Amino acid sequence: MKKYIIPIIACGLIISATSCKKFLDLKPLDSYTxxxxxxxxxxxxxxxxxxxxxxQTDSLYGNNLLTLGEIRGDNLTDNDPGSGAGVRNSIEVFSETSANNIxxxxxxxxxxxxxRTNIVLDRAPGITMSDATKNQIIGQAKFIRALSYFNLTRLWGNVPLVLTVQKTDEARANTRATSAQVYQQIIADLTDAASKLPTTxxxxxxxxxTSYAASALLAKVYLYQKRYDLVASTLQPIVNAIYAGSVLSLVPQTTTFPSGLKTxxxxxxxxxYLNGGVKEAVNQDNRYRNNNNTNxxxxxxxxxxxxxxxxxxxAPTGTGARPGKFNSPVSNSTEVSGDFPVIRCADVLLMYAEALNEVAYGNAEAFRxxxxxxxxxAATPKTAATLTTQNDFRTAIYLERRLEFALExxxxxxxxxxxxxxTVFPGIPAFRSIYPVPQAEIDNVNNKTGWQNTGY
Structure with missing residues (x-):
């Protein structure tokens, strides 16, 4: 019997080991991968x-972009410089370091x-569905990727240009692409998105x-590159749509804000952000007011x-109340609704006016x-008698943008x-025009050479 028992036991062990391996390799059956x-x-x-x-998250439009894009400027003052070990205040007073968690x-x-957009773009080609729907999904993903890279290069200049779904080892080998390379990819994404997305x-x-959103953001990218002829030509169809007023239109801020953003x-x-959504409510409420009257x-x-x-x-306030622009309806004591505008018709018109003026002063469409x-x-119109030079018009546009997009x-x-x-911040060195690369990101890459911005 022994000569039979030993092989049976051995076989059992092999089967058991194989079964255990398969069991350990199983993915959870009740959750997606x-x-x-x-x-x-x-x-x-x-x-x-x-x-x-x-x-939507606090890392982006829920909170941090307000610090990096608004508190850093001259429209807000941080009333609580010690909050969070001073990380927000250090950004306001130009003393932030690469350790700043914001x-x-x-x-x-x-x-x-x-x-997330790279996953969608990677998987979309292999999924069976209508071409129209697939193109719309791809267009939206490319728009979000382009918007993300636009913010990244405005904040940090040179950043890694990641266009595929990476594994950890691949990510550790990343290097920083130049801002010009990043802009080239943004333009490619937005051009494709505009061709794939509907107008409404x-x-x-x-x-x-929408295609209007992709084209408007594309024009803004051109504006940052000072390619004014492309700004004007890209925006002209959107400007015409705004003047027509059927799909897009200027709306007085007394009705656009505080209500009506969604429509x-x-x-x-x-x-x-959802009406009455608890998570979204926290994000919106943190923008310009909290219980410590932060801003x-x-x-x-x-x-x-x-x-x-x-x-x-x-209006200036130190009472802790939200400004009227974002004083959205309150569902209960803690919940509010407050969408965050990224591109508005007013932005399109002011970019259009700026571009036309930079091409040549005196263009009637720029004044219009x-x-x-x-x-x-309800402000007084400008004329060639009040803005007599190209520089006068340029100065007026810069001021108008501050008035129109304050707190956005x-x-x-x-x-x-x-x-x-x-001019706005005398004595602040030019290297502070972009932020230091977070040290945690530098620590995670293999070759750390050239990762930190000059001056930090």
Whole structure:
């Protein structure tokens, strides 16, 4: 019997070991993985939703971009410099270091959005579905990836350009692409997105990126590159649509803010937050007010005309109340709704006016676009008699952008883009126009040479 027992036991051990290995290799049956989720249209659509979701977080439009794009500028003052070990205040007073966790949060938040879009773009070609729907998904993913990279290069200059789904070892081998290379990819993504996306969505899908959004963001990218002829030609069809008023239109801020963001024709793209959503409520509430009265709005009221309907919406306050622009309806004591506008019709018109003026002063369409925004705000129109030179017009545009987009996380970027850093903040060195690369990101790569920005 022994000669039979030993082989049977051995065979049993082999079977047992093989079974154990298979058991240990099993993926959880009650949860999705990347390999089991992105296998059909439903999974791909769910993955796309996660891309939009990445924009909502505190790391991005829920909070940190307000610090990096607005508190860094001259519209707000931090009343609580010791909060969070001073990380927010250090950004305001130009003393931030590569250890600042707001910087690391924003860096990681953007790359999380990019990672999710890369998964969608990687899996979409292999999924059976209608070409029209597939193209719309691809277009939206490319829009979100482009927006993420636009923010990254505005914040840090040279950044890793990741266009595939990477494993850890691959990520550790990343290097920083030049800002020019990043912009080239952004332009490619937005050009393709604009060709694939519809001009509008049904109400049930409102908030998704449109071809207008892709083209408007593309024009903004050209504006940052000072390619003014391309800004004007890219924006002209959108400007015509705004003037027509059927799909897009300027809306006086007394009605656009504080309510109506979700349905306003002025909004070309916004990061949406659900009515009464608890998580979204926390994000929105943190923007300009918390229980410690963190921020005081310091934009001078004197730069507004007395009748300007935008003035009261950004009135200085140290009481802790939200500014009128974001004083959204409250569902209960803790829940609010507050979408965050990223691209508006007013932005399109002011970019159009700026570009036309840079090409040649005196263009009647430049005055028309500028005055459309001013008239919408009940401000006095400008004429060639009041703006007699190209520089006068340029100065008026820069001021108008500050008035129109106050508290919308664009002020700091405008200061840098228009070379006003030394004027608005005398004595601040030029290297502070971009932020230090988070040290945690440098620590994670193999070759650390050339990763930190000059001056930090």
């Amino acid at each position: 990347e390999n089991t989720f992105y296998v059909d249209e439903k999974g791909l659509q769910g993955g796309l939703v996660s891309c939009y979701d990445a924009l 910087l690391s949060g924003a860096w990681q938040g953007h790359y999380k959005a990019i990672y 969505w049904a109400d049930a899908q409102r908030g998704r990126a 306003s024709k002025d909004i070309i793209f916004a990061v949406l 005081t709005i310091t934009i001078p009221q004197a730069i507004f005309e007395a009748a300007d309907n935008r003035r009261a919406l950004v 676009a500028l005055n459309a925004v001013r008239t919408n705000a 996380a664009d002020r700091w970027f405008d200061i840098v883009r228009t070379n006003q850093l030394g």
